Amino acid sequence: MAREGRAAEPVTLRERAASGPGPGRPRGSDPAGARAARGSWRRFASSPVAVVGLVLTVLFVLVAALTSVIAPTDPFSFAGTPFEPPSAKHWLGTDDLGRDVGAGVVHGARTSLFVGVAVAGASLVIGTVVGGVAGFAGGKVDDLLMRLTELSQVLPRFFLALTVVALFGPGLTNMVLVLALTSWELTARVSRSGVLAVRELEYVTAAEALGSSPWRNLRTHVLPNTIAPVVALASLQVGGAILIEASLSFLGLGDPNVISWGYMLNNAQSFVRRAWWMSVFPGLAIAVAVLGVNLLGDALNDFWNPRSRSGGASA
Amino acid sequence: MVRYTVRRLLQAVPLVFGAAVVTWILIHAAPGDPIVALAGEDGDAGYYAMMRERFGLDRPLHEQLFVYLGRLAQGDLGFSYRQNRSAVSVILDQLPATLLLMVPALAVASVIGISVGTLAAARKNSALDNTARTATLLGHAVPVFWLSQVLLLLFALRFDWFPVQGRSDARAGYEGFRALLDVGHHMVLPIAALVTVYVPPIMRVTRAAVIENLDEMYIRAARARGQSRRRVLIRHALPNAMLPIVTVIGSQIGFMFAGSVLVETVFAWPGLGRLLLSAILARDFAIITAMLLMLSVTIILMNLITDLVYSLLDPRVRHGT
């Protein structure tokens, strides 16, 4: 990828990374495609990074899904005396108000997973729409949307999210919205180049294109071809979103009605000297969850966007 | 070269404009009166009237944008009622303390990231490479404020090697060189935390770029004229890999500031982080919106600068082909 990138003007790394899945092989329901998919599953399963990522992610999702089974009590309720160190009764100890840290960690998984998946999902939708429209419309619309993409790339996500939450009030919805609005850039570039590639194919077989509507083209050619790389890219957003949510909650900008790992660490900050367990366990939970989804995202992108690896996973 | 610089400058202008508009939209879309977003809560009536006049908030909406942009052009990004000073001056006051952590951390992280990344690339799949890659993955996943807490727990509280918080030990009342040493002692843990999160992106890109360049034909040609593996790595592969490395360092500036703000919060370092935290608590929105805008512009400028720095490194851009 280096050669062209450097020649005329230095293109930013993310731009180069996102030059897309490239033209060619539409991956559809044809048997060759199916065979390739099975092949990549085998390759996927043989990569230790992918397997570790998958295991950690599944663990994370299971904890979030089975919250009521693992820790049926309300994480905000008092479970014991304050500052109990880890024991058989409270595995991860209790906090300054006697709340069970373990229950908080389990319930926090739900919050983090929600934020991560919601941001990834929303950025996927926004990115696909923006990229798709830019690619189909071309011309002025394309220029404008690509400028917008550039802008979303230079805005500092963390500070933008911080400002929005500070101005609009804390709440998971606000946070998800602003993170999604600042993380669709790569997705838009990839889906745009996917559309362009298919459009080029379409010109080659001009006769076919005559009768078919753009929507049919979108459905039969563009979507199957771009969906895998775009989903893979979206998976890279999960870890970053979890980290930013945790950071903002740590600064006291989290949703006060929902328990989250960042909130727990914010609370722990005042008691670092007294209760190490209040800091250590929620942070460990963040690290394990983010590591899991990042590894999985990396693995997915290795298979579907071999050129985008350097673009991902930073908060 | 001149033409290239001018062109890049012109490309940056709409981005700066866009960032300003985004900030303006946020100020106006926020619930309540935009005056609160520009001047913070708890102002008195006279102060609000003054700010309303200053930012033209009594005029029609489309005029307001122009007034706002006009004020920005004059360097007026809002006024902090709490501090009774312009937001820009409050931020600039705290900036040096933040840079005191960020700049050394970035320097150390660049040296570590580039050298280890290059070695890892040269010995792909070796033990060194696998360790470096694992460390990179962990560094990407660990929240920096938590890492700071753990460092503090271990090295300040458990082992008592470093001071717990702050920039200097006020009670000791050191002077001269001792005072400098004291500040240095306080800097170690925050910088260590920052280095841990700054290194992964640099190392990751260095490794990838060097590996890619080691596959290029000019590497084989250089080996064919008797250059050793080491010389080929340092004299050929690394210089050619500098574009993405410089780019990633430049593009991470927002991420680096975010890291610094969080680390400062844990170590009670008197910089932008503490300013931001107190602004959040006091609902002093002028500081927050001004900081967002200043950082956006800094990022745009950094991108510009890294492009220009790279064009100095690359003869192809230098000669304007």
Next chain:
Amino acid sequence: MTEPLLSVEGLRTHFFVEAGVVKAVDGVSLEIRRGEVVGLVGESGCGKTVTSLSIAGLIEPPGRIVDGSVRFDGTELVGAPERVLNSVRGPRIAMIFQQPRASLDPVMSVGRQISQALRSGTGMDRPARRRRAVELLNRVGISDPDRRVREYPHQLSGGMAQRVMIAIALAGEPDLLIADEPTTALDVTVQAQILELLRELQAANDMAVILVTHDLGVVAEIADRAAVMYAGRIVEECSVSELYDAPLHPYTVGLMESRPAASHSKSRLRVIPGSVPVPLDLPVGCSFAPRCEARSATNLTVCTEQAPQSVSPRDGHRVRCWLHG
């Protein structure tokens, strides 16, 4: 007879990839005397480039020389330490490549790249190396060398870049030049100029040359002898005149007939049927048997059962074919 400058014996270079072992070079033997020009001919993928890289010790993983020997002027190069190889490459064995522009470091000036080649062994100081670089550029026919020496590869045309590569190769006054498709990527008129330059420099410096090419015309123009490669082996080796007048191996015959010049306008261009076998699963027996028209005419069964040995039906002419053994 004196000892040859380079003697390759039973060289095998294999690539260990996920899908299996690619036997890119599988038993190549070749001798080159001082001042001799040998054309190493074959279709792409036959192993000629891997052969030349193996000689220079430039095979990188997943490739490895698994067997054989490369003796250069009395020194064994296979398994030699890096230090020895680094002192041989450049001053004793130089190489030029198919993509001259991609073979020059884009962020290093032409002068410095020539200078690098002068560092080892010559003991010249920096200004002396600079002067020598200008001389060399002048020697390879680059006009205005004082200016060119400061330029960067992107400012050069393909032909000029190849001249620079040749200047770099000449810097160490090597005994052997390996030229891997040196003219393939260039314009036709430039091709002729570069070949002319190579021939002239070869004669002036009494330098041995291995010319790797798929182009028989190039071989005819400059080589003394030719070695024809197919599927990792040399199937025929003879003087260039015999290659033209009396080729023995059916593959060589096919190659000669498929030259545009051979058919003129009287008949259609002959094509060898089939394609080069994938070196992953070479056929048992002679690798060329599945495509061999001579075999289908004579119906020899041994061809598909056993690999032919190299035989010498005439003096100085070796061939690997059951029809001649």
